[in-house]
Structure formats: C-alpha cells, structure tokens
Amino acid sequence: MSTENVAFEVEECSVRITRARAKELSESGGILCSSKSSGVQMPILRANSKRMASDDIKICSISSNGLPIKRRAVLKDVTNISTKGSDRNCGNASNVRGAKPTRRVSAKAKANAPLNVSAGAEEDANTRLAEDLSKVRVVESQEVSSRETSDKKERTVQAMCPNSRDCGVSDITLSVSSDESVPQPNEKNMSPEQSAASKDRGIINIDSDSKCLQSCSIYAPDIYDRIRVAELDQRTSTNYMEQLQQDITEKMRGILVDWIVEVTEEYKLVPDTLYLTVNIIDRFLSQNHMEKKRLQLLGVASMLIASKYEEICAPRVEDFCFITDNTYTKGEVVEMESEVLNQLHFRLSVPTTKTFLRRFIQSAHASYKVPCTELEFLANYLAELSLVEYSFLKFLPSLIAASAVFLARWTLDQSDHPWNPTLEHYTCYNASELKTVVLALQDLQLNTSGSSLNAIREKYKQPKFKCVAKLTSTRSVLSLF
The missing domain is CATH 1.20.5 (Single alpha-helices involved in coiled-coils or other helix-helix interfaces)
Known part of the structure; x- marks a missing residue:
C-alpha cells in the first residue's frame, strides 16, 4: 500500500467507526486511524469491562515501510482521570465512583512518600x-x-x-x-430577721436537726401547709345523722367503730388504717342512706379499702368475711367495696387526726431533753377516743390533734402550762382556741358519760402502751383558760 492511499484513508476517518466497521476495515486491509490525528472520539475504556481491551479496540500506527503495527491498549487506573470535556458530560468521576479511588490514591501516595517525620517529632x-x-x-x-x-x-x-x-x-x-x-427550705422560708425574732420568742426549729428520713424535714413545712388546706376541702359532713340517715343512730356508729378498733388490734394493723377506715365510713354515710343490716358490711368494706391503701400486707377478703362470722359473702364485700370507691371518686389521700398528731408530738418533744414515750402514747389514746364519738365530727382533725397534745402534756405534768410558743407556732392554734375540744377530750378521758365501749381503753391499758389509759389529771384543765 502506497503512502498516498494511507493518507487518503486517514482523511476519510472522520466518521464514527463501530466495531463492525473496524472489523470490515481490518479484513479488507484498511487502516483504523488514531483519535489524535482524526479527531474521532474514542470510547471510554473501563477496568471492569468483560472483554479485554485488545479485543475491543486496535490502535494502529504506520511503520516506516507503510505497514500497520498492532499494539495492545495499556489500561491504567482511569477512574480519577477528569478532563474538561468529561467534567461537562459526566461530572466528577470520583463522586460517581465513590470514595474508594480516593483511598486508593492516598494509600499509594503514602506508600511512595518519603518518611520525613522522626520519632522525636x-x-x-x-x-x-x-x-x-x-x-x-x-x-x-x-x-x-x-x-x-x-x-x-x-x-x-x-x-x-x-x-x-x-x-x-x-x-x-x-x-x-x-x-x-x-x-435550707426547712427554715420555713424565714428571713434572718424573722429567724432571730422567732428565737427571741422561744420557738424551736424542729426541722433543723432531724435525723429521721421519714419525717421529710426539708419539705415538712410546705407539706403541712398543703395538708391544712386539704382538711378544709375534704371535710366530712357534721350532721348527716340528722339530715340523711333514718335507720342508723349515733350509738350504732359508735358500736361499729369500737368493733373496728378490736379488728385492727387482732390483725395488728397500723393506726393510719383505723383513722382512714372511720373517715371513709363517715364520708360515705354523708352521701348515702344506709340500712341498719348493711352497716357492718360498710365497715368491713371500708376497712378493706384502708388496708389496701395503708398496709404493706393487707388482709384478704376472706379474712374480713371470717371476722363477721361469714355474715357477708366475698361477693357482697367486693361489691360494697366497689360502691364505696365509686362514691368517693377514689379520693383516699385525706388528712386525718393521725396525720397532724405526728407533727404536733414532734413539736412537743422539742422542749424535752429526752423524748417522752408516755406523751406520745397518751396523745394517741386521747385522739382515738374521739373516733367513737359522733359529736367530734364538727371539729377539724388538726384541732383534735392539738387538743390531744395539750391534754396529754397537762396530764403528765401539771406544774407548768402545757402550751408554749413552739407548739403554738407549729399547730397554728393558741390555748384559747383549744378550750372546747380539750374539755370534751377530758370528759372522754374520765368517761363521765359512762360509755360501755371499752375497746380503746383496754387497748391502751396494755404495758406496751405504758398503761396510759389509767392516767388521769388530778386538777381540772379549766383553770388553764
């Protein structure tokens, strides 16, 4: 083939050459021109192609004697090769291929780079x-x-x-x-001037050095302020016997409460269960008419509810049926329990006399060098005596608790006035406000009415309670007012 024919065929290589066309040219002896000389766009070769590059494209060059020389295409890593034209058509190749090429190049660069960093550096x-x-x-x-x-x-x-x-x-x-x-918050949010003034008046801070975690000394002032408001909101009706009840009387209620005291002693229930039971009974009777034959059923159901709320291990329903000599079945007790709860809207967190009594006894002990256990037992005895009497519903629980502490201190020590600034500060009652309740409690203590309900008296005649039921005051408390 002459040089003129070669030049002619190079000039005609201005069109796209397919594989079929290239095969025809190779069989007919034609020449496949290079893309540099003819401006033909060569297809991009990829490393993951199924065929070898030598099978796809044959790049020819002209030897000195005019014969084509076949060379294999040498494929390198072209994944990161970018030209101006390829950037416009397919974007950045490294972004298309992912981060692997970048890691490969950086690894090569690290391998080829000289180690100039020493151990000291x-x-x-x-x-x-x-x-x-x-x-x-x-x-x-x-x-x-x-x-x-x-x-x-x-x-x-x-x-x-x-x-x-x-x-x-x-x-x-x-x-x-x-x-x-x-x-500290337990200082009743007093300013320094108010704290100094309270010390001048003889008020002892009972929450300053309290080591009992259950007393919640830090939050006790705020808690009892809230309880004082709650006792007004959740107060029991004081005249439901006259206005609502027709089949039961005050004496029947007293007999029921006296029997409940015996049951709490039999099952060793905590005092809070006793107070809450009586509270539930009075609140239910304040809103519902009750027949005489179902009054004990109400007491059993109320005691079951209070036990579940206050006790760690409450007695079973069968136990409460047993103490009634199986007068009521398990189904009747459970049905009555549901009726009481729905009537009270499940409001069981109510302040009772026992709630305030703990706080007031602590205030009374502040003036003693050693806590007096007899004072605690005697105050609890007097407070429980008020549960049996229907007439005590007209007094607030906090007032009954303060009066019980007043009379207990006077019973144990008649050489000094039982009320002091500390008790007046924490009970929020002065001595004159306690007069009516203290006189009523003293009548119960002396049993001037000759009541035959002796469950509470027999309970506090036991040695474990220091036999405080046998203690009486020799002087009348009326002289203190």
Whole structure:
C-alpha cells in the first residue's frame, strides 16, 4: 500500500467507526486511524469491562515501510482521570465512583512518600495534643462549676423569697461564696430577721436537726401547709345523722367503730388504717342512706379499702368475711367495696387526726431533753377516743390533734402550762382556741358519760402502751383558760 492511499484513508476517518466497521476495515486491509490525528472520539475504556481491551479496540500506527503495527491498549487506573470535556458530560468521576479511588490514591501516595517525620517529632506532637486536651478539660470543668454556682444562687433566691417572680428577685444579683451556708427550705422560708425574732420568742426549729428520713424535714413545712388546706376541702359532713340517715343512730356508729378498733388490734394493723377506715365510713354515710343490716358490711368494706391503701400486707377478703362470722359473702364485700370507691371518686389521700398528731408530738418533744414515750402514747389514746364519738365530727382533725397534745402534756405534768410558743407556732392554734375540744377530750378521758365501749381503753391499758389509759389529771384543765 502506497503512502498516498494511507493518507487518503486517514482523511476519510472522520466518521464514527463501530466495531463492525473496524472489523470490515481490518479484513479488507484498511487502516483504523488514531483519535489524535482524526479527531474521532474514542470510547471510554473501563477496568471492569468483560472483554479485554485488545479485543475491543486496535490502535494502529504506520511503520516506516507503510505497514500497520498492532499494539495492545495499556489500561491504567482511569477512574480519577477528569478532563474538561468529561467534567461537562459526566461530572466528577470520583463522586460517581465513590470514595474508594480516593483511598486508593492516598494509600499509594503514602506508600511512595518519603518518611520525613522522626520519632522525636511524633512524641512532640503527642505532647502538644495531650496539653490541648487538658486545656479543654479545664475549660469544661470551669463551665460546669459556673453552672452549679448559678443554680445555687437561684435556689438561694427561691429559698429566701418563694414568690420571687412576683417580687422581682430574678433581677437581683446575689454574691454567694463557697464558704457561706445557703438557707435550707426547712427554715420555713424565714428571713434572718424573722429567724432571730422567732428565737427571741422561744420557738424551736424542729426541722433543723432531724435525723429521721421519714419525717421529710426539708419539705415538712410546705407539706403541712398543703395538708391544712386539704382538711378544709375534704371535710366530712357534721350532721348527716340528722339530715340523711333514718335507720342508723349515733350509738350504732359508735358500736361499729369500737368493733373496728378490736379488728385492727387482732390483725395488728397500723393506726393510719383505723383513722382512714372511720373517715371513709363517715364520708360515705354523708352521701348515702344506709340500712341498719348493711352497716357492718360498710365497715368491713371500708376497712378493706384502708388496708389496701395503708398496709404493706393487707388482709384478704376472706379474712374480713371470717371476722363477721361469714355474715357477708366475698361477693357482697367486693361489691360494697366497689360502691364505696365509686362514691368517693377514689379520693383516699385525706388528712386525718393521725396525720397532724405526728407533727404536733414532734413539736412537743422539742422542749424535752429526752423524748417522752408516755406523751406520745397518751396523745394517741386521747385522739382515738374521739373516733367513737359522733359529736367530734364538727371539729377539724388538726384541732383534735392539738387538743390531744395539750391534754396529754397537762396530764403528765401539771406544774407548768402545757402550751408554749413552739407548739403554738407549729399547730397554728393558741390555748384559747383549744378550750372546747380539750374539755370534751377530758370528759372522754374520765368517761363521765359512762360509755360501755371499752375497746380503746383496754387497748391502751396494755404495758406496751405504758398503761396510759389509767392516767388521769388530778386538777381540772379549766383553770388553764
């Protein structure tokens, strides 16, 4: 083939050459021109093609004697090769292929790069990194301490002024050092002037050094303030016998309560169960007419509810049926229990006389160097005597508890007045306000009416209660008012 024919065929290679066309040219002795000389766009060769590059395309060049020389295409890693034309058509190849090519190139670069970093330089870098981390930890610890200091200041403001939002205390900046003591919430939110004034009046802070965790000394003032409001909201009707009940009387109610006291002693139930049982009975009778034959059923169901609420291990329904000599079946007790709960709307967290009695006895013990157990038993005895009497429903539970402490102190010690500023502060009653209830309790203590309901008296004649039921005052309490 002459040189002119070769040049002619090179000039005609301006069209796209397919594989079939290339095969025809190779069989007929034609020449497949290069893309550089003819401007033909060569197909992009990929490494994962099923055929070898030598089978797909044969690139020819002209030797000195005019014969074509066949060469195999050498494929390299072209996944990261980008030209201006390829960027416009298919975008960045590395983004299409993923991060693998980048990792491959970086690995090659690391393998070919000279190692210029010495061991000493690495140690210096690690030292600088450790110093930076320590600085970061110091900054974080300073931020945490600053946040704790700000929280302590905010708690101090709230302790000094509960209505800080109303009085604008949020705009005041307080400087509280780490050595200064923050006022505790158990100081009844008193200012220093008020605290000093209370000490001058002889009021002892009963919550300052309380070691009993169950007394909740930190929150006790707020708790009992809330309970004082609740006893007014959930008060029992004081005249339901006259207005609603027609088949039962006050004496029947007293007999039922006296029997419940015996049952609580038999099953060793806590005093809170006894007080809550009587409260449930009175609240139910304040809203529903009750027949005489179902009165004991109401007492059993009320005791079952109170036991479930107050006791750790409440007696079973069968036990309550047994104590009634199987007068009522299990189904009747459960049905009555459901009726009582629905009538009371499941409101069982009610303040009773026992709720206030714990707080007031603690206040009475503040003036003693050693706690007096007889005072506690005697106050509980007098308070339980009021459960049997229907006439005591007209008095608030807190008033009955304060009067029981008053009379108990007078019974044990008649050489001094039983009321003091500490008791007046924590009970919120002065001596003159207790006069009516104290006189009524003394009549129960002396049994001036000759009542035959002796379950409570027999209970507190036992040695485990110091036989406080046998104690009586030799002087009349009327002289104190």
